Amino acid sequence: SYVLTQPPSVSVAPGQTARITCGGNNIGSKSVHWYQQRPGQAPVLVVYDDSDRPSGIPERFSGSNSGNTATLTISRVEAGDEADYYCQVWDSSSDHVVFGGGTKLTVL
Amino acid sequence: QVQLQESGPGLVKPSETLSLTCTVSGGSISSYYWSWIRQPAGKGLEWIGRIYTSGSTNYNPSLKSRVTMSVDTSKNQVSLKLSSVTAADTAVYYCARDIVVVPVASWFDPWGQGTLVTVSS
Numbered sequence: 001s002y003v004l005t006q007p008p009s010v011s012v013a014p015g016q017t018a019r020i021t022c023g024g025n026n027i028g029s030k031s032v033h034w035y036q037q038r039p040g041q042a043p044v045l046v047v048y049d050d051s052d053r054p055s056g057i058p059e060r061f062s063g064s065n066s067g068n069t070a071t072l073t074i075s076r077v078e079a080g081d082e083a084d085y086y087c088q089v090w091d092s093s094s095d096h097v098v099f100g101g102g103t104k105l106t107v108l
Numbered sequence: 109q110v111q112l113q114e115s116g117p118g119l120v121k122p123s124e125t126l127s128l129t130c131t132v133s134g135g136s137i138s139s140y141y142w143s144w145i146r147q148p149a150g151k152g153l154e155w156i157g158r159i160y161t162s163g164s165t166n167y168n169p170s171l172k173s174r175v176t177m178s179v180d181t182s183k184n185q186v187s188l189k190l191s192s193v194t195a196a197d198t199a200v201y202y203c204a205r206d207i208v209v210v211p212v213a214s215w216f217d218p219w220g221q222g223t224l225v226t227v228s229s
Contacts, residue, residue: 031213045217090214095166097155
């Protein structure tokens with residue numbers, strides 16, 4: 001089955017840019033979605049369809065997807081961005097949802 | 109806006125069936141897909157499956173033999189049953205609206221707050 005690979009952790013200083021990757025075989029041909037999960041809370045959609053933002057999500061959150069890697073970019077990182085981030089796709093070959101293992105973003 | 113609330117027993121005995129309900133408020137469940145997703149403590153997200161309001165379903169192959177989902181449009185509810193549970197099924201269970209672009213995309217927005225189900229005797 002399809003596998004998504006994320007780094008377990010990413011650290012960044014406040015005000016800097018965080019990039020969280022999601023690797024998968026030819027992931028550029030799929031539609032990738034990203035979720036933010038703060039401690040003790042339910043996940044929240046922050047990017048869908050590779051690069052679109054739901055209403056209410058700051059412009060600081062952006063996404064890209066090409067080749068074997070999709071990337072969530074968080075600009076001007078704030079302390080409140082500290083959370084776990086998950087990528088997700090629909091695997092049409094097996095008709096089911098696949099999540100990446102998650103990346104813990106630490107704001108130094 | 110649409111809000112989802114999971115409910116059901118917080119403790120289930122091994123070998124029994126876990127039963128949860130997701131009640132949707134602020135909008136109709138009709139013409140949408142609804143998914144169940146779970147998360148063991150300290151671990152990642154696992155998709156369990158989804159149901160359309162017509163009753164058609166897709167299940168995670170790893171759980172398919174034990175999962176049943178249903179929908180009650182009159183109550184604006186979707187339900188999950190997971191049979192023959194073990195300690196490995198202990199997790200926070202979320203329901204979420206599943207935005208589907210057939211056949212290539214599916215994403216979740218919004219999510220319920222989740223409910224913890226512990227499997228223990």
